[in-house]
Amino acid sequence: MAEVAGRNCHAAVEALALERSYRGVAGQDLHIIRGLDLRVEDGEAVAIIGASGSGKSTLLHLLGALDRPTAGSVRVGGTDIAELDEQGAAALRNDRIGFVFQFHHLLSDFTAIENTMMPALIRGDDPASARARAAELLHQVGLDERFDHKPSELSGGEQQRVAVARALVNRPLVVLADEPTGNLDATLSEEVQDVLFSLGDRHRVALVVVTHNHEVASRAERVLRLMGGVLEDV
Ligand SMILES: Nc1ncnc2c1ncn2[C@@H]1O[C@H](COP(=O)(O)OP(=O)(O)O)[C@@H](O)[C@H]1O
Ligand SMILES: [Mg+2]
Numbered sequence: 001m002a003e004v005a006g007r008n009c010h011a012a013v014e015a016l017a018l019e020r021s022y023r024g025v026a027g028q029d030l031h032i033i034r035g036l037d038l039r040v041e042d043g044e045a046v047a048i049i050g051a052s053g054s055g056k057s058t059l060l061h062l063l064g065a066l067d068r069p070t071a072g073s074v075r076v077g078g079t080d081i082a083e084l085d086e087q088g089a090a091a092l093r094n095d096r097i098g099f100v101f102q103f104h105h106l107l108s109d110f111t112a113i114e115n116t117m118m119p120a121l122i123r124g125d126d127p128a129s130a131r132a133r134a135a136e137l138l139h140q141v142g143l144d145e146r147f148d149h150k151p152s153e154l155s156g157g158e159q160q161r162v163a164v165a166r167a168l169v170n171r172p173l174v175v176l177a178d179e180p181t182g183n184l185d186a187t188l189s190e191e192v193q194d195v196l197f198s199l200g201d202r203h204r205v206a207l208v209v210v211t212h213n214h215e216v217a218s219r220a221e222r223v224l225r226l227m228g229g230v231l232e233d234v
Pocket of ligand 2: 056058178
C-alpha cells in the first residue's frame with residue numbers, strides 16, 4: 001500500500017463494495033448490505049443512522065471482523081480481514097478495535113478495573129502497566145470511586161462508561177459503537193456520549209457510532225444513512 005511523504009494513507013477502517021446476504025427461512029437470499037463503500041479516517045467520528053432492520057448492526061459486525069462479508073472487502077488499518085484466520089481476526093479485534101454495544105457485556109465476576117484491563121492482559125501486556133492504563137481511563141470517564149465495583153454494583157450509565165474505558169485500553173484505531181445509549185435515559189445517555197466523543201477525540205481514535213439519537217448523530221463529523229444496503233450522506 002502506498003505511503004505519501006511518510007504519512008500513512010490507510011484509513012482507520014474501510015469497506016469496499018461490501019455485501020452481506022443471509023439465507024432467509026424459505027431458503028431465499030436476503031441481501032442486507034449491497035455494495036457498500038465507506039472510508040473512515042484516523043480520529044474521525046462518523047454516525048450511522050437508519051431504520052430498524054436496515055442492517056446497521058450487520059455492518060458494524062462486518063467492520064469489526066465479527067462477521068465475514070459475502071463479497072467485497074473490509075480493511076482495518078490497511079489489513080484486509082479476508083487475509084486473517086480466526087485467530088488473526090480475534091487478535092485484530094482485541095488489539096485494534098474497541099467495541100461498545102447497547103448492553104455493556106462486562107464480565108459480571110470482575111470489577112470495573114479488571115474489566116477495563118482485560119483486553120490489555122489478553123494482548124499480553126504486563127499487568128502493572130495494564131492496570132495503570134485502565135486506572136487512567138476510568139479516571140477519564142469519571143469513575144475514580146468505582147474501581148473495585150462489580151457491574152451489578154454500578155448504574156447503567158456507569159456500566160457503559162466502563163465499557164468505553166475498556167474499548168480504549170489497547171489504544172485501538174477505531175471504536176465501533178452500536179446504539180451505545182439505546183438502553184439509557186436522557187441524562188445517562190448524555191454522560192455516555194460525552195465520554196465517547198471526548199475520549200475518542202482526545203485519543204485520536206476513529207469512531208463509528210450507530211444511533212437513533214439525533215443528539216449523538218449531531219456530535220459526529222459526518223452522518224450517513226444506511227438505506228437499501230448502501231450508505232448515503234444525510
Ligand atoms: N444471522 C442472521 N440471519 C438471518 N437474518 C439476519 C441475521 N442477522 C440479521 N438478519 C436480518 O438482517 C436484517 C438487518 O438486521 P440488523 O443488521 O440487525 O439491522 P439493524 O441493526 O439496522 O436494526 C434484518 O432483517 C434481520 O432480520
Ligand atoms: Mg441493530
